[in-house]
Amino acid sequence: MKRIAFLVAMSLTAALGMAQDVPQQWTGTWATAVVKSDKQRMPASGTDLSQSSVRQVIHASIGGKRMRLQLSNEYCTVPVEIKSVYVADWKDSCDIDAKTARYLTFEGKRNVTIQPGKAVYCDPISYNLKPLQRLTITINYGSGLPEVATLHDGSRTTSYIIKGESKPKTKFTNAEKAVHWYNIAALEVEGNGNSIAVLGNSITDGRGSTTDMQNRWTDILAEALQKKGKDIGVLNLGIGGNCVLWDGLGAAAVKRFDRDILGQKGVKTLIIFEGVNDLGCSQDGVQTATKLIESYKKMATKARKAGMKVYGATIMPFKGHDYYKPEHELGRKIVNLWIRESGYFDGYIDFDKLTRDGKNPEALRKEWQEDWLHPNAEGYRIMGEYAAEVMESCLGQ
Numbered sequence: 001m002k003r004i005a006f007l008v009a010m011s012l013t014a015a016l017g018m019a020q021d022v023p024q025q026w027t028g029t030w031a032t033a034v035v036k037s038d039k040q041r042m043p044a045s046g047t048d049l050s051q052s053s054v055r056q057v058i059h060a061s062i063g064g065k066r067m068r069l070q071l072s073n074e075y076c077t078v079p080v081e082i083k084s085v086y087v088a089d090w091k092d093s094c095d096i097d098a099k100t101a102r103y104l105t106f107e108g109k110r111n112v113t114i115q116p117g118k119a120v121y122c123d124p125i126s127y128n129l130k131p132l133q134r135l136t137i138t139i140n141y142g143s144g145l146p147e148v149a150t151l152h153d154g155s156r157t158t159s160y161i162i163k164g165e166s167k168p169k170t171k172f173t174n175a176e177k178a179v180h181w182y183n184i185a186a187l188e189v190e191g192n193g194n195s196i197a198v199l200g201n202s203i204t205d206g207r208g209s210t211t212d213m214q215n216r217w218t219d220i221l222a223e224a225l226q227k228k229g230k231d232i233g234v235l236n237l238g239i240g241g242n243c244v245l246w247d248g249l250g251a252a253a254v255k256r257f258d259r260d261i262l263g264q265k266g267v268k269t270l271i272i273f274e275g276v277n278d279l280g281c282s283q284d285g286v287q288t289a290t291k292l293i294e295s296y297k298k299m300a301t302k303a304r305k306a307g308m309k310v311y312g313a314t315i316m317p318f319k320g321h322d323y324y325k326p327e328h329e330l331g332r333k334i335v336n337l338w339i340r341e342s343g344y345f346d347g348y349i350d351f352d353k354l355t356r357d358g359k360n361p362e363a364l365r366k367e368w369q370e371d372w373l374h375p376n377a378e379g380y381r382i383m384g385e386y387a388a389e390v391m392e393s394c395l396g397q
Contacts, residue, residue, distance in 0.1 A: 024124065026068065027193030027266025029060045030135075031186040031235040032155075033242075035250040036075035037148040043161050043176055048145045053166035055138045056159045056181055057090055059214040061222035062233045063131040064189025068124045069104060071139075072185040073114035074259075075150040080183060081142030083165060084110040087127065090134035094160040094172035101168035102127055111142070119185060129189060131226055134214070137184055140165045152181040153249065154240040156206045156216065179211060186235075188265050195233030196221075196269040196391065197261050197308075199253055199299070201277050203316070204238025208370035210377050217375070220384020221391070228392050235264055243277045244295050245288070254295050261299075262306055269395070270303045271349065271387075272296055273313035275335055276373070280323030285331025292331075293338050300344065311394065312339040314352035319363035320372030329362055347394045354386050355379060 042048060069087070073080045085104045088096040104122040106112035114120050129135065159182065160175035198204050198218055206216035222234040237260045241249035250256065253274050261270060275292045282288035300310040314336040318324050332352075339348050355375065357363045364372060368379030375383060 024190055025192040026188040027062065027191055027233055028195045028235045028264045029062045029064065029129070029187050029189050029233045030058045031237060031264055032152040032181055032184070033237045033239045033250060033256065033260045034072045034074055034150050034152055034185055035239060037151045039148060041151060041153060041180055042148060043178060048147050049141045049149060049161070049182065050143050050145045051141065052161055052163055053138060053140045053170070054159055054161050054182055055094055055136055055172055055175070056184060057134055057136055057157050058184070058187065059219055060129055060131070060133050060135055060187065062189060062193060062231055063129045063133070064191055065126060065128065066124050066190040067127050067129050068188055069122045069137065069184065070119055070186040071114055071183045072119040072150050073183065074117055074119060076146040076148070077116050078146045079116060079144060080114045080146065081144040082112050082114070083140040083142050085122065085137065085139050086168060088136050088168060090136045094175055096136045096168065098168040124190065131231065132223060135187070138166060139183065149182050151183070154202065154205045154207065155179055155181040156209055156211055157181070157214070158212055186264065193231070193233060193266045194268045195235055195264065195266045196271060197235045197237055197264050197267045198271045198273060199257070199261055200238035200273040201242040202238065202240035203276070203374055204236060204273055205240045206238070206380070207240055208374035208376050209380050213377070215377050215380055217380040217383035217387065220381050221387045224385050224388030225391065228388065230392060230395070232395070233266065235267065237261065241277060242274065243281070244274050245278050245291055248277065254299065257299050257302065262302065267308055269391070270308045270310045271313055272299060272310065273351070276315050276318060276323065279315070279328045279331045280318065282328065282331065285327035285329070286334060289331035289334040292335055297344060309346040311347045311349060312345040313349040314339050316351050317356045317361065317363050318373045319360065323373060347390070349387050349390050351383060354383065
């Protein structure tokens with residue numbers, strides 16, 4: 001009997017060991033593209049975030065029972081000291097549901113130091129993250145911080161900053177407000193899921209959407225897919241002012257592609273929706289269009305090697321904006337014709353056809369535009385719902 005009991009115990013131990021060796025599968029439910037800050041984007045109350053608590057709000061796309069957060073210090077030359085980080089369900093404005101608060105750990109400890117140029121993941125935690133919910137992430141910073149932070153500039157979402165270390169029941173009522181995300185980079189849920197990553201500029205980042213309403217076109221896409229019964233994550237990797245070919249606000253898309261797209265977890269589909277800034281700032285629209293097409297090809301090839309399907313989105317009209325010149329418009333037409341007819345992509349989303357004025361097709365429809373380059377909230381709603389229809393049709397094949 002002892003011999004049998006010993007063999008059973010050994011078998012169980014081996015089975016548990018094998019289970020632990022199985023790699024965890026992660027899928028992105030939220031992500032953002034980080035950039036280097038400047039002092040204008042730091043809190044007005046001080047030169048940095050030292051000895052402060054920052055509460056940030058994000059909009060998840062898919063849910064899960066276990067999750068992990070990525071923090072980034074990629075663009076700084078000194079470490080970032082963090083005392084603790086806790087997550088909680090959002091209630092309203094800066095208020096959280098304290099009963100849901102969970103402290104994160106990093107290799108078993110609440111504190112973590114992120115080295116220059118690096119990113120870290122917290123230990124996986126159990127958490128009932130619901131699809132489309134708003135989640136708060138509160139970071140208590142230590143004393144050692146860079147004067148400027150690694151951040152995402154256009155969060156379209158208010159972050160709340162107070163001095164000192166906060167706890168889940170601490171009130172942020174008189175907090176300083178900033179419309180940036182500091183150091184947070186990605187949230188992933190456990191499971192062999194499926195996400196769509198969107199590489200874009202300010203139109204994807206949400207310029208013209210409503211602050212704190214989570215109504216960028218990618219938010220609407222995530223909501224529409226859930227309504228259609230498609231449990232698919234949507235990751236917004238847009239940066240305002242970003243170009244495909246040249247560095248601007250954030251590295252050029254061709255440079256940041258490996259980090260911002262190939263570095264995401266669980267992505268099965270890529271949408272490339274970028275190029276208007278390249279054309280609008282160019283000296284030669286035709287030459288720029290040719291370079292854009294070559295860059296699209298290179299990025300699509302990389303994505304396919306990583307197992308993704310790749311969709312192109314046509315560049316929307318911009319007549320009425322400072323970007324508009326006949327040579328820029330010619331470049332836009334060349335790019336859009338190639339996206340529609342080359343067959344290089346697995347499919348395309350025709351935002352140009354959707355949003356253009358029927359009587360003046362080089363301009364956006366008046367009722368959907370904010371400044372003749374960016375849509376307004378209604379324009380983003382139309383774009384997101386249309387993109388969901390296209391994705392549902394393509395992903396169902």
